[in-house]
Amino acid sequence: MAEPDQVKPDPRRRLAGMPDPTPERLASPEFEAIWNVIKSWDVNVPEFYDGYCGANGSHVVLILDALRPAFDEKRAT
Numbered sequence: 001m002a003e004p005d006q007v008k009p010d011p012r013r014r015l016a017g018m019p020d021p022t023p024e025r026l027a028s029p030e031f032e033a034i035w036n037v038i039k040s041w042d043v044n045v046p047e048f049y050d051g052y053c054g055a056n057g058s059h060v061v062l063i064l065d066a067l068r069p070a071f072d073e074k075r076a077t
C-alpha cells in the first residue's frame with residue numbers, strides 16, 4: 001500500500017465547493033498574471049480538500065478573492 005503522502009485525493013472530492021472562474025475572470029489580466037505564476041505548482045487548500053493537487057483556475061479565484069480587500073482599500077485612498 002502507498003504511503004499516505006503518496007496517495008492522491010479523489011478529484012471529485014478535492015474540488016467540491018471550489019469556486020469556478022467566470023469567463024470574465026478568465027479573460028482578466030490579473031487572472032492571467034496569477035495563473036502564469038502558479039500553473040506549475042502543487043497546492044493544498046485544506047478548507048476544500050485533503051492533500052495536494054496541481055494548481056487550477058479555482059486556486060486563482062481563491063487568490064483573487066483573498067486580495068480583493070487590499071485592491072478595494074488601495075482604490076479608496
